[in-house]
Amino acid sequence: MDFLLIGVCLNWLLRKPPGWILCTLGLFFKMLPAVNSGCPQLCRCEGRLLYCESLNLTEMPHNLSGVMGLSLRYNSLSELHDGQFTGLMQLTWLYLDHNHICSVEGNAFQKLRRVKELTLSSNKITQLPNTTFRPMPNLRSVDLSYNDLQALEPDLFHGLRKLTTLHMRSNAIKFVPVRIFQDCRSLKFLDIGYNQLKSLARNSFAGLFKLTELHLEHNDLVKVNLAHFPRLISLHSLCLRRNKVTIVVNSLDWIWKLEKMDLSGNEIEYMEPHVFESVPHLQSLQLDSNRLTYIHPRILNSWKSLMSISLSSNVWDCGRNICALASWLSNFKGRYDSNLLCATPEYAQGEDVLDAVFAFHLCEDATDPTSDVNLLSAIANNSDQMFSYSPATVNYDMQDTEGDRTTNAVTVTIVNENPENAVQIHKVVTGTMALIFSFLIVVLVLYVSWKCFPASLRQLRQCFVTQRRKQKQKQTMHQMAAMSAQEYYVDYKPNHIEGALVIINEYGSCTCHQQPARECEV
The missing domain is CATH 3.80.10.10 (Ribonuclease Inhibitor)
Structure with a gap:
C-alpha cells in the first residue's frame, strides 16, 4: 500500500498542482498510527x-x-x-x-x-x-x-x-x-x-475428533489400555516411547485408523493376543527395548498391514515358543531390525533368533526326528498348542484407571526347550546325512567306471545279449519239433447216398491230406 500511495503521489505531482495537498494528507493519515505509537x-x-x-x-x-x-x-x-x-x-x-x-x-x-x-x-x-x-x-x-x-x-x-x-x-x-479438551474439536x-503422567482416564481425550498426532512419550505410565482412546477416530500417530509400561491391553472392541505406534523403551512383558485387532491399518510399530520373550501367534496374524517393525533389544526366549515369530519374520516383506538376539536358553544366548532356529532345529517335527523338514509355516498357522500356562507366573494387576472394575490376573509361563532333545535330533540328522553321502559315493564310482572303461562294460553287455538270444532260439526249435510230430486225424463221413455207396462197394479210395486244407479227397 505504501508503494501504491507513493506512485499515485508522483503521478499527481507531475500532472496536477493540487496533487501536493492530496499527497501530503494521504501520507499524514497513513503515518498517523506510527506517529502516535512510535517505535520503542x-x-x-x-x-x-x-x-x-x-x-x-x-x-x-x-x-x-x-x-x-x-x-x-x-x-x-x-x-x-x-x-x-x-x-x-x-x-x-x-x-x-x-x-x-x-x-x-x-x-x-x-x-x-x-x-x-x-x-x-x-x-x-x-x-x-x-x-x-x-x-x-x-x-x-x-x-x-x-x-x-x-x-x-x-x-x-x-x-x-x-x-x-x-x-x-x-x-x-x-x-x-x-x-x-471437549471444546477443542479442531x-x-x-x-x-x-x-x-502415571495414568490416563477413559475420557481424557474426549472431543478430539480431528486429532491426528498424540505424543505421550517420557512419562510414568505403567499400563496402556487402548480403550482410553475410543473417540480419536482420526488419530494416525501415537507415541508412547520411554514410559514404564509393563502390559498392553484393550478392553473395548472398536476399530480406529491408527497407522503409527511407538512403544519402544518401555518394560512390556505381556500384550493381550487381541490388542492389535482394533488397529487393522497399522503400518509402523516400534517394540524395541522392552522385555518381550515371545509374540503370541494371534498378534502375528493381526499384523497384516505392517510395513515396518522394530523388535530388537528384547529378552527373546529361543525355545519352542519362538517358532511362530521366526516363521512370521521369514515371510515378512517389510523392514525390520536384524539384531534380534536370544537371551535364553543358555546354549543359544547371543545368537540371532533366525540363526538359532535353524542351527538347533527348534522348529522340526517332534514325531519324526530324522526328518529335515522345516515346520515354521505350520507352526505359524496353528501354534496355539505350543504355549503353556502354569501358576509359576508373572501376575499383572489390570485394574482400570477409574477404579470401576478389576479384571483377572494374567498368568504366563513360557516352557523352555530341553537342549538334550535338540542334541539327539542333531545326531540322527547327522547319521542320515552320512548315509546319503555314502550312496552318492557309490553312484559316483559307477559313473566313473562307465566313463573310464567303456569297452569292458560293452563286451560284458554283448555277452549277456548273445546268451539271451541263444536261449530264445533253442526254445523256438523245441516248439517247432513238437508241432511236426503231432498227427491230425479227420473222420470223413459223407452225408449223401452216393458217397456212401462208393465207400461200401469199395469203389475208389479215400485219401486224407494234412496240408494245406486238411480235407479228404476221393
Missing part, C-alpha cells in the same frame, strides 16, 4: 510488527497501540497482570517465551480477541487459571512447553474451538482431567510428552 527505543519495528527481543526488559513497553504482532522473547518479564495488554486489540500473534514468568492472572489477555498464536514456552509458570484463554476464542496455536505446570484446570481450554496445535511438553503434569496436534 532499542526495539525493531517492521510496519505494524514490533520485535523487542533480548533487551532484558522487566516491564511491557508503552504506547503499543496499533501493533499487529508483538515479540518479547528472551527478556526478564516475571508476571502478567490483569489488563496488561489492554489497547492491543489489533494484535494477532504474541511471543512471550524465554522469560521468567512465574504467574499469569486470569484476565491478563483481556480484549485480545484477534490473537491466533500465543507462545509462553520456556518460562516458570506453575499454574494457569481457568479463565486464562477465555478472551482469545480465535487461538489456533498455544505453546506452554518447558514450564513448571503441575496441574491443568478442568476448564482451561474451554471455548477454544479453533485451536489446532497445543504444546505442553516438559512440564510436571501428573494427570489429565476428564473432558478437558485440534490436530497434541504434545504432552516429558511430563509425569
Whole structure:
C-alpha cells in the first residue's frame, strides 16, 4: 500500500498542482498510527510488527497501540497482570517465551480477541487459571512447553474451538482431567510428552475428533489400555516411547485408523493376543527395548498391514515358543531390525533368533526326528498348542484407571526347550546325512567306471545279449519239433447216398491230406 500511495503521489505531482495537498494528507493519515505509537527505543519495528527481543526488559513497553504482532522473547518479564495488554486489540500473534514468568492472572489477555498464536514456552509458570484463554476464542496455536505446570484446570481450554496445535511438553503434569479438551474439536496436534503422567482416564481425550498426532512419550505410565482412546477416530500417530509400561491391553472392541505406534523403551512383558485387532491399518510399530520373550501367534496374524517393525533389544526366549515369530519374520516383506538376539536358553544366548532356529532345529517335527523338514509355516498357522500356562507366573494387576472394575490376573509361563532333545535330533540328522553321502559315493564310482572303461562294460553287455538270444532260439526249435510230430486225424463221413455207396462197394479210395486244407479227397 505504501508503494501504491507513493506512485499515485508522483503521478499527481507531475500532472496536477493540487496533487501536493492530496499527497501530503494521504501520507499524514497513513503515518498517523506510527506517529502516535512510535517505535520503542532499542526495539525493531517492521510496519505494524514490533520485535523487542533480548533487551532484558522487566516491564511491557508503552504506547503499543496499533501493533499487529508483538515479540518479547528472551527478556526478564516475571508476571502478567490483569489488563496488561489492554489497547492491543489489533494484535494477532504474541511471543512471550524465554522469560521468567512465574504467574499469569486470569484476565491478563483481556480484549485480545484477534490473537491466533500465543507462545509462553520456556518460562516458570506453575499454574494457569481457568479463565486464562477465555478472551482469545480465535487461538489456533498455544505453546506452554518447558514450564513448571503441575496441574491443568478442568476448564482451561474451554471455548477454544479453533485451536489446532497445543504444546505442553516438559512440564510436571501428573494427570489429565476428564473432558478437558471437549471444546477443542479442531485440534490436530497434541504434545504432552516429558511430563509425569502415571495414568490416563477413559475420557481424557474426549472431543478430539480431528486429532491426528498424540505424543505421550517420557512419562510414568505403567499400563496402556487402548480403550482410553475410543473417540480419536482420526488419530494416525501415537507415541508412547520411554514410559514404564509393563502390559498392553484393550478392553473395548472398536476399530480406529491408527497407522503409527511407538512403544519402544518401555518394560512390556505381556500384550493381550487381541490388542492389535482394533488397529487393522497399522503400518509402523516400534517394540524395541522392552522385555518381550515371545509374540503370541494371534498378534502375528493381526499384523497384516505392517510395513515396518522394530523388535530388537528384547529378552527373546529361543525355545519352542519362538517358532511362530521366526516363521512370521521369514515371510515378512517389510523392514525390520536384524539384531534380534536370544537371551535364553543358555546354549543359544547371543545368537540371532533366525540363526538359532535353524542351527538347533527348534522348529522340526517332534514325531519324526530324522526328518529335515522345516515346520515354521505350520507352526505359524496353528501354534496355539505350543504355549503353556502354569501358576509359576508373572501376575499383572489390570485394574482400570477409574477404579470401576478389576479384571483377572494374567498368568504366563513360557516352557523352555530341553537342549538334550535338540542334541539327539542333531545326531540322527547327522547319521542320515552320512548315509546319503555314502550312496552318492557309490553312484559316483559307477559313473566313473562307465566313463573310464567303456569297452569292458560293452563286451560284458554283448555277452549277456548273445546268451539271451541263444536261449530264445533253442526254445523256438523245441516248439517247432513238437508241432511236426503231432498227427491230425479227420473222420470223413459223407452225408449223401452216393458217397456212401462208393465207400461200401469199395469203389475208389479215400485219401486224407494234412496240408494245406486238411480235407479228404476221393
